[in-house]
Amino acid sequence: MTRRPLLSLLAAPALLLSAPIETAHANDDLSTALVRAAPDADLGMLTLAVRSLQCAERLHPEDAPRRLTVIDYSLPSTKPRMWVFDLKTRKLVLAEHVAHGQGSGDNMTRQFSNKPNSHQSSIGMFRTSETYVGKNGYSLRLDGLEPGFNDRARERAIVMHGASYVSDATIQQLGRLGRSWGCPAVSKDIARRLIDDIKGGQYLFAYYPDPDWLKHSRLFSCPADDKHSQQRVAHESRTAPSRGSEDAS
Numbered sequence: 001m002t003r004r005p006l007l008s009l010l011a012a013p014a015l016l017l018s019a020p021i022e023t024a025h026a027n028d029d030l031s032t033a034l035v036r037a038a039p040d041a042d043l044g045m046l047t048l049a050v051r052s053l054q055c056a057e058r059l060h061p062e063d064a065p066r067r068l069t070v071i072d073y074s075l076p077s078t079k080p081r082m083w084v085f086d087l088k089t090r091k092l093v094l095a096e097h098v099a100h101g102q103g104s105g106d107n108m109t110r111q112f113s114n115k116p117n118s119h120q121s122s123i124g125m126f127r128t129s130e131t132y133v134g135k136n137g138y139s140l141r142l143d144g145l146e147p148g149f150n151d152r153a154r155e156r157a158i159v160m161h162g163a164s165y166v167s168d169a170t171i172q173q174l175g176r177l178g179r180s181w182g183c184p185a186v187s188k189d190i191a192r193r194l195i196d197d198i199k200g201g202q203y204l205f206a207y208y209p210d211p212d213w214l215k216h217s218r219l220f221s222c223p224a225d226d227k228h229s230q231q232r233v234a235h236e237s238r239t240a241p242s243r244g245s246e247d248a249s
Helices: 003-017 021-037 043-059 168-174 191-198 211-216 227-236
Strands: 067-072 082-086 091-096 124-134 137-144 159-163 203-207
Touching (some): 021 043, 043 067, 043 124, 043 203, 091 191, 124 159, 137 191, 159 191
Parallel strands (some): 067 203
Antiparallel strands (some): 067 082, 082 091, 124 137, 124 203, 137 159
């Protein structure tokens, strides 16, 4: 399967056609700026990320996000597949490797889950929350905003943390990164700096061309003027209590 044509020709145009014209143009402008900042990132994926971000912002107007983190789980773990963007300057802040869950595949991801104990990664839009120090060191809690796809992230203790298995040495030894229990684990060298930069009401978008998610994600078709629909989506996107059990991630 060719990754770029599937995403660019199938998913993004159909979603953009359903958007108001002015919103679609805004999406195009930001998506184009982000892909210019990160030419290795797929334009179709970034278009979906921006569409999802703008819906999430309407559902959480109390936020004023400075950062958008994007993960492309359709790429192998041996490639840098996580990008952090400054939304004000539309510049790239960071491009790094990120691990996926051991239940999702080896070097390439194949499947995703929202279920506890699956040890699989979850896809969709997350809102970053508070930091804490646990068995994986300095970590960042993530709240999934997509019912059925990632809204059990806090319950599953899907967090961002540093890991020694996210390294060039591991790639040389195994031919891939090490794997987490579902967390987007990053290099210990950048973990604290990254977490401090994206904590507290920023957004993280995890992509994979999963047909069910592409068809049913409510953040891809957020009604711009339908307040009742926005309230319903916001209600269904509410997360678990502020403390979650800490998984071995």
